[in-house]
Amino acid sequence: MSYNIALNFEDGVTRFISCNEGETVLDAAYRNQINLPMDCSDGVCGTCKGSCHQGKFDLGDEYIDEALTDDEAEQGMILTCQMVPASDCVVEIPVASTMCKTGIAKVQGTVLEVNLISPTAIELKVTADDDIAFLPGQYVNIQVPGTEETRAYSFSSSPGSRDLSFLIRNVPGGLMSSYLVGQCKAGDPLTLTGPMGSFYLRPVERPVLMLAGGTGLAPFLAKLEYLKAKGTEQPTHLIYGVTNDDDLVCVKELEQFAAEIENFTFKTVVASADSAHPLKGYVTNHMQDAPIHHGEVDVYLCGPPPMVDAVLGYFRDQGIKPNSFHYEKFTPSVAAVAEAVA
Known part of the structure; x- marks a missing residue:
């Protein structure tokens, strides 16, 4: 048996490796010709420290406290030289990919x-x-x-x-x-x-609010495909906003997701005052059905910069701090910029 391990580097590059049962992430990376930071490989120095908040793994008890404290382990910090996956995992590596003699595939x-x-x-x-x-x-x-x-x-x-x-x-x-x-x-x-990119779907452990603007719908379609395959018991709500009626696309696909994913709902919003759409304005005008729960929600937002700024301002003005807030801005001919607000 082997597991797929996503190594997310701080420069935004993700490399996937296969990790055999009983194999450490460090050894699997080296076998895949990715030189993760390492000095001792024995759980002593802490050089290989990273974090993992997605997946199951075992750290054993061979490392010393100076390399990884109990508090750090409780917060999801790991040592790649000691981490033995028990499922597919996502591991954050706090260095650039180029420092590990790898790069974009x-x-x-x-x-x-x-x-x-x-x-x-x-x-x-x-x-x-x-x-x-x-x-x-x-x-x-x-x-x-x-x-x-x-x-x-x-x-x-x-x-x-x-x-x-x-x-x-x-x-x-x-x-x-x-x-x-x-x-x-x-x-x-x-x-x-x-x-x-870091705008990927985290483990769904609480309600999810998705906010899409225009073709910023794209990553949410991938997320919903994933939820359809994996299932979720948490309420997931999407608000999809566009400027004009003609900009609304993939509505039939969203209706199909709503039929196939338990607890998934969505609404579409058109900003133009000339629109005949039943919901007009901006996504922030139609948050009444959003599963915000006084902040016990994970928010994902993708759209043009003005929309991102408006939504951030909405939550700030409402005095609501979501459990996690992940957003991605995009502009024509410029690479997407993803950020997370804890």
Whole structure:
């Protein structure tokens, strides 16, 4: 038996390794040619200290308190030289990937379909030549064919398949948008590098509030695919806001998720005053059904900077501090920026 271990480095790079039963994360990383920080490998120096808040593992009792205190262990800190996984895990490594003689993985892919599903949104489907593991909510950089430029796009598909999908904003005159709308066809090669990003779904242990703006819906589609496969007993609520009626996409997919995922609900909101949509305004105008529970909630937010700032301001003005707050801002032609507010 082996387990998939996601190593998240502080520069945003994620590398997946296979860890055999009874094997330490440090040994598995070295076997996969990733040189994690290490001096002693005996639980004495603390050089290999990281953290793990997702997955089951055993640290044993061979390490000394100077390397890892009881308080640190209770807070999810680990020593990779002592950590023996008992399930798939996500491990945070507090150094850059380049310091560990590794970096972003590169995968070749082939375009399956490209569809203009609204005036402002493009659906891109790609099949990867090799396996590409990622956490639901992460993104890759896709190279614009014929250039050295890349653009960052979140997966909208579930992990575990070489068939990948992306929901991409159609930016008039944009480099990638112009290629996708004007030139791209099935069979075209693409180069993807990643995965990257910290906007991934954490263990669902309390109610979840998802807030999406425009094509910021993409990572939530991946998260919902994951929840559909794994199941959850916690209430999960999505508020999806757009500017105009034409910007609403993937509503049928959301309705299907609501039918298949227990305790999942969603609403759509249109900002334009000219809209005939029943819910108008911004996502912050329609929080009455949100499972906030005086802060006992994990919040995930993805959208353009003004939306992110408005939502952060809403929670601040309401005096509500969620258990965790993860958000990702995006702007055209700029890589997504993910942050977490504990």
